[in-house]
Amino acid sequence: MPDRRAHRGPHPQDAQLFAADGLPCLRAAVADLNWLLSRSYAAPSSLKLVGDRYALSARQRVAVARAACADVALASRTARRLAPHMAAGRPLWIDGYNVLTTIEAALAGGVVLVSCDACLRDMASMHGTWRKVAETEQAVALIGQALSELGVTDCRWLLDSPVSNSGRLKARLLAAAAEHGWPWQVELAFNPDAKLAQSSEPVATADSNVLDRCGLWLNLARYIVEAAIPQAWLVDLTPTAGD
DSSP: OOOOSOOOOOTTTTTHHHHHGGGGHHHHHHHHHHHHHHTTHHHHHHHHEEEEEEEOOHHHHHHHHHHOOOOHHHHOOOOEEEEEGGGGOOOOEHHHHHHHHHHHHHHHHHHHEOOSSSOEEOOOOOOTTTOOOOOHHHHHHOOOHHHHHHHHOOOOEETTTTTTTTHHHHHHHHHHHHHOOOEEEEEEEEEHHHHHHOSSOOEEEHHHHHHHOOOSEHHHHHHHHHHHHHOOEEEEOOOOOOO
16 A cells, blocks of 8 residues: 555554553563563564563554663663764764654654663654655754754765665755755665664664664764754653653
8 A cells, every 4th residue: 555644643543552641561561671682582572472461552562662672782872872062073874764754753743762772763664665744854954954063074875775765865865965055975775774784984873773783873863853843752661761
């Protein structure tokens, strides 16, 4: 079925699934999943065990999985995280869809998860195709403004070539760069994750698979949301959030 969404806003059931009175249960589930992952239990079976224990819906299980992080991975990601003020004078490789869809979701009022590794992660999914939404232009503008404020010298966007409409997004990004004088390059890659993981430059992503293999990384989406989208619906699933 083609993606006809005009926004990356909330799911119709999100107000119930992520209501404030249910967050302690979700945070407890994240804590349990962290414990299992930290002891090398398999992720799929661990998530099923935790989800069944807390009677979580399928969407809540996705959120818990995205928010959780094993202790070793958390320590490694934290040690390699580049503080925003340290981005000045550096180039940056950007996990294009990962960053863009999170900003789009935040602008549209969709659920944005505050995860254990300090990353923000949205609940959107593209199913092999990308579609421009009402928030796309503003999201691109906010990313460009943030990169300029941070003093990033040049940016290399990587987009998944197998994702439908990647060529159109590439053209839009390059047009925005030309209009504002932003030093952007945009590359379509069959496997951007591998390139990001092997980059000798800092990368901007919240993709766990990339974060566990890359060098320095910048928490760009969180920087933008906190600085420019105060109305964002942040759902903090870190186990200590309610303390």
